[in-house]
Amino acid sequence: xxxxxxxxxxxxxxxxxxxxxxxxxxxxxxxxxxxxxxxxxxxxxxxxxxxxxxxxxxxxxxxxxxxxxxxxxxxxxxxxxxxxxxxxxxxxxxxxxxxxxxxxxxxxxxxxxxxxxxxxxxxxxxxxxxxxxxxxxxxxxxxxxxxxxxxxxxxxxxxxxxxxxxxxxxxxxxxxxxxxxxxxxxxxxxxxxxxxxxxxxxxxxxxxxxxxxxxxxxxxxxxxxxxxxxxxxxxxxxxxxxxxxxxxxxxxxxxxxxxxxxxxxxxxxxxxxxxxxxxxxxxxxxxxxxxxxxxxxxxxxxxxxxxxxxxxxxxxxxxxxxxxxxxxxxxxxxxxxxxxxxxxxxxxxxxxxxxxxxxxxxxxxxxxxxxxxxxxxxxxxxxxxxxxxxxxxxxxxxxxxxxxxxxxxxxx
Amino acid sequence: xxxxxxxxxxxxxxxxxxxxxxxxxxxxxxxxxxxxxxxxxxxxxxxxxxxxxxxxxxxxxxxxxxxxxxxxxxxxxxxxxxxxxxxxxxxxxxxxxxxxxxxxxxxxxxxxxxxxxxxxxxxxxxxxxxxxxxxxxxxxxxxxxxxxxxxxxxxxxxxxxxxxxxxxxxxxxxxxxxxxxxxxxxxxxxxxxxxxxxxxxxxxxxxxxxxxxxxxxxxxxxxxxxxxxxxxxxxxxxxxxxxxxxxxxxxxxxxxxxxxxxxxxxxxxxxxxxxxxxxxxxxxxxxxxxxxxxxxxxxxxxxxxxxxxxxxxxxxxxxxxxxxxxxxxxxxxxxxxxxxxxxxxxxxxxxxxxxxxxxxxxxxxxxxxxxxxxxxxxxxxxxxxxxxxxxxxxxxxxxxxxxxxxxxxxxx
Numbered sequence: 001x002x003x004x005x006x007x008x009x010x011x012x013x014x015x016x017x018x019x020x021x022x023x024x025x026x027x028x029x030x031x032x033x034x035x036x037x038x039x040x041x042x043x044x045x046x047x048x049x050x051x052x053x054x055x056x057x058x059x060x061x062x063x064x065x066x067x068x069x070x071x072x073x074x075x076x077x078x079x080x081x082x083x084x085x086x087x088x089x090x091x092x093x094x095x096x097x098x099x100x101x102x103x104x105x106x107x108x109x110x111x112x113x114x115x116x117x118x119x120x121x122x123x124x125x126x127x128x129x130x131x132x133x134x135x136x137x138x139x140x141x142x143x144x145x146x147x148x149x150x151x152x153x154x155x156x157x158x159x160x161x162x163x164x165x166x167x168x169x170x171x172x173x174x175x176x177x178x179x180x181x182x183x184x185x186x187x188x189x190x191x192x193x194x195x196x197x198x199x200x201x202x203x204x205x206x207x208x209x210x211x212x213x214x215x216x217x218x219x220x221x222x223x224x225x226x227x228x229x230x231x232x233x234x235x236x237x238x239x240x241x242x243x244x245x246x247x248x249x250x251x252x253x254x255x256x257x258x259x260x261x262x263x264x265x266x267x268x269x270x271x272x273x274x275x276x277x278x279x280x281x282x283x284x285x286x287x288x289x290x291x292x293x294x295x296x297x298x299x300x301x302x303x304x305x306x307x308x309x310x311x312x313x314x315x316x317x318x319x320x321x322x323x324x325x326x327x328x329x330x331x332x333x334x335x336x337x338x339x340x341x342x343x344x345x346x347x348x349x350x351x352x353x354x355x356x357x358x359x360x361x362x363x364x365x366x367x368x369x370x371x372x373x374x375x376x377x378x379x380x381x382x383x384x385x386x387x388x389x390x391x392x393x394x395x396x397x398x399x400x401x402x403x404x405x406x407x408x409x410x411x412x
Numbered sequence: 413x414x415x416x417x418x419x420x421x422x423x424x425x426x427x428x429x430x431x432x433x434x435x436x437x438x439x440x441x442x443x444x445x446x447x448x449x450x451x452x453x454x455x456x457x458x459x460x461x462x463x464x465x466x467x468x469x470x471x472x473x474x475x476x477x478x479x480x481x482x483x484x485x486x487x488x489x490x491x492x493x494x495x496x497x498x499x500x501x502x503x504x505x506x507x508x509x510x511x512x513x514x515x516x517x518x519x520x521x522x523x524x525x526x527x528x529x530x531x532x533x534x535x536x537x538x539x540x541x542x543x544x545x546x547x548x549x550x551x552x553x554x555x556x557x558x559x560x561x562x563x564x565x566x567x568x569x570x571x572x573x574x575x576x577x578x579x580x581x582x583x584x585x586x587x588x589x590x591x592x593x594x595x596x597x598x599x600x601x602x603x604x605x606x607x608x609x610x611x612x613x614x615x616x617x618x619x620x621x622x623x624x625x626x627x628x629x630x631x632x633x634x635x636x637x638x639x640x641x642x643x644x645x646x647x648x649x650x651x652x653x654x655x656x657x658x659x660x661x662x663x664x665x666x667x668x669x670x671x672x673x674x675x676x677x678x679x680x681x682x683x684x685x686x687x688x689x690x691x692x693x694x695x696x697x698x699x700x701x702x703x704x705x706x707x708x709x710x711x712x713x714x715x716x717x718x719x720x721x722x723x724x725x726x727x728x729x730x731x732x733x734x735x736x737x738x739x740x741x742x743x744x745x746x747x748x749x750x751x752x753x754x755x756x757x758x759x760x761x762x763x764x765x766x767x768x769x770x771x772x773x774x775x776x777x778x779x780x781x782x783x784x785x786x787x788x789x790x791x792x793x794x795x796x797x798x799x800x801x802x803x804x805x806x807x808x809x810x811x812x813x814x815x816x817x818x819x820x821x822x823x824x
Contacts, residue, residue, distance in 0.1 A: 013741065013767075016767065017764070017765055090764070096786060098779075098784055098785055098786050099783075099784060099786055100779070100784065102772075102775055102779060102784075104785060104786070109767065111797050111798065112797050195797045195798065196797075196798060214626075216628055216798045234820065236820065237819070237820030240820055240822055241820055241821070241822055244822035244823060245822075248822070248823055329425070340820075347817075351815045351817075352429070352502070353429055355425075355428065355521065355813070356813065357813055357814065358813065358814045358816060359813060359814070359815055359816070360514075360815075360816040360817070360818065361815075361816070361817045361818065362817070362818045362819050362820050362821065363514055363816055363817070363818030363820075363821040363822075364818075364821065364822045364823050366822075366823040367510075367512070367514060367816060367818075367821070367823050369823075371511075372510060372511065372512065372514075372823060373510055373516060373814070374508060374510050374511055374516070385523050385524050385607045385608075385811050386523065386607065386608060386628045386798060386799040386811065387798045387799035387811075389811055389812060389813060389814075390813070390814045399797050399798065399799075399801055400801060401767070401768065401769055401770065401771060401801060401802070402769065402770045402771070402785070402801075402802045403763050403771055403772075403773075404770060404771070404772040404773070404775055404779060405759075405763075405772070405773045405774070405775070406772065406773065406774045406775030406776075406779075407649070407774050408646065408648065408649030408652055408653055408752075408774050408775075409653070409774065409775040409776065409779075410652055410653060410655075410656035410657075410660070410775075410776045410778075411656060411660055411776050411778040411779050411781075411784065
């Protein structure tokens with residue numbers, strides 16, 4: 001593992017110094033190599049799936065593990081999208097003249113080496129590897145033990161693509177043996193070789209990484225997202241946005257888990273929203289006031305902090321903006337929260353005061369996604385308070401340096 | 413300590429939501445309160461100094477501990493400068509339209525709660541507290557046991573200023589008893605109450621914080637800075653910049669510790685530079701090739717990685733740009749490095765390829781300072797690769813959130 005880290009550091013310089021076009025060429029070559037190795041990769045994946053079936057792993061697990069031809073194509077298309085993104089490295093994000101006449105500029109540079117720890121989905125190796133490379137970073141990937149054949153085959157394609165474009169194949173490395181010790185070493189920073197860790201998987205993985213990592217982590221543990229229907233909401237928008245926010249896909253981190261609705265609007269609006277949600281297959285759990293308006297199961301205290309990732313919605317009546325904001329501050333996970341209203345002052349107050357990574361006005365919380373933000377991809381969504389927050393795209397996988405130009409300038 | 417953390421978190425919301433003018437007013441009130449309490453603070457400081465003298469602490473330590481009237485005035489003036497800085501909170505740093513027509517903006521928000529661990533200099537409490545507050549953050553300050561009376565008195569002024577401007581006094585809290593356990597709890601994040609740690613003090617403090625912190629740290633351990641005199645250097649500039657970079661103040665982290673000089677330029681230039689440095693009181697330690705040109709002590713392998721913080725300079729002859737960049741990558745600390753040349757292509761290559769927080773062309777490494785950058789102050793200089801790099805000013809003490817506006821927009 002230590003040698004693997006040293007190889008990543010050595011490769012980092014070449015990847016960082018390469019022109020952006022060379023990184024683009026490498027990404028295109030990676031997409032080509034993946035496509036060329038489709039049969040190898042899919043048969044390696046079949047072997048992983050068979051082994052998982054033999055171990056009687058859950059159908060949900062096996063589904064995540066399985067690379068169907070459609071998923072394979074989406075993976076290749078994703079790499080091509082990333083190859084076409086503008087290269088963020090070298091961009092000047094600010095420039096100014098200092099007190100002594102020096103010309104300052106702040107220039108984007110790669111972070112360095114990104115450690116990615118993921119579970120069953122083998123396509124994460126290509127997605128996360130490609131996005132990291134787009135930003136000039138090297139990657140150390142550690143997949144789950146059940147996807148080892150699939151990830152090894154994908155890794156081979158990644159390395160072929162890199163080499164074809166003249167970049168070091170060690171820019172993207174796969175931890176060969178999926179032992180637990182490797183994860184511990186990565187979380188400790190791999191002897192200084194890893195700058196940031198990105199966990200990709202279930203809550204137990206993220207929790208372990210957040211608890212044990214000695215290097216920074218880009219992640220979110222929970223997506224307890226709220227849609228708040230303000231008294232000034234347009235009824236049509238409230239129904240459409242709430243149903244989409246909850247039910248478009250219930251398993252994504254941006255799915256709304258709690259509906260807050262103003263007392264003034266609830267008698268007229270809650271029955272309409274509830275009917276639309278139920279028609280879409282959603283179960284409701286409400287507080288006493290909500291249940292006085294629409295019959296539904298009772299919500300317990302645990303419901304307010306629950307990330308169901310399922311067709312279940314908790315519903316609470318609030319007195320107004322203050323109570324909605326206080327509820328979100330107390331029970332939310334600072335991920336994504338929305339207000340539905342035609343009252344711009346209320347919207348502005350909500351957007352300013354709710355301290356979440358993403359705050360929306362009259363829009364679905366399911367927009368919490370790097371693609372929907374126009375980032376062309378994301379390595380995940382972060383709810384930490386340093387460096388990156390919200391969808392982590394290529395730009396957020398960079399840091400900066402200061403470039404200062406003088407003319408024999410000395411400090412007084 | 414746990415209650416102290418909870419109070420900081422509670423205060424954070426009020427400080428974050430306050431208008432920028434209120435934070436400015438609080439900073440001005442803090443400066444006034446410090447000035448009004450000058451006698452109290454200086455007599456508390458005298459008591460600390462007497463106790464330190466009784467314990468026979470070193471003169472250097474006692475010097476750092478001592479608040480002279482001039483230092484006191486500089487501290488108050490520093491807070492007034494910070495009060496006059498633009499408030500970074502709420503600034504829109506990017507805005508764009510997403511694929512579904514949503515209006516996105518990225519808005520600066522405070523990080524939250526900053527833990528500052530410092531040693532003997534009591535003025536750090538005011539400097540670091542004020543800059544953190546400028547960016548909308550709350551602060552937990554833990555000073556050294558020898559400055560406990562001084563810091564308590566300064567803390568009282570900070571809290572009076574906050575209260576006078578209607579902000580919670582708990583926005584800036586001093587850890588009351590300087591026990592070692594408090595530092596450990598802060599490094600562990602104080603039960604989730606601290607978002608980032610800033611160590612201010614000597615290398616052993618920074619090393620401990622970097623080793624043990626479970627939350628992100630803004631710091632640098634070493635400032636092994638280089639000035640590289642390229643073959644195309646203007647001799648006058650090379651002499652003036654090198655002498656300033658080394659000798660203006662030898663004890664600052666941006667002081668140059670190693671001079672690299674091209675073989676082609678050395679016979680003509682090294683004698684001039686060496687003479688000017690010696691006249692300024694500097695001792696030289698060179699590699700064999702340098703000593704063949706100018707008589708000086710021999711440098712050992714350890715000298716290349718040494719941060720002298722003293723009137724000592726190591727000198728190495730290099731073949732050219734490649735060798736200079738390789739030397740800096742191997743021995744440097746990614747803090748601040750400069751090239752002296754009239755050759756713009758060489759300068760551009762150096763500025764692009766040297767992966768340090770600050771890279772300069774024809775300017776002194778002693779410009780590594782937030783004030784010189786025009787930041788109006790700094791909480792320190794960071795050499796990490798996440799969030800902040802180089803001088804950490806008020807802007808770097810913020811993070812961002814995404815504000816998204818739709819019109820009943822749902823995700824397809």
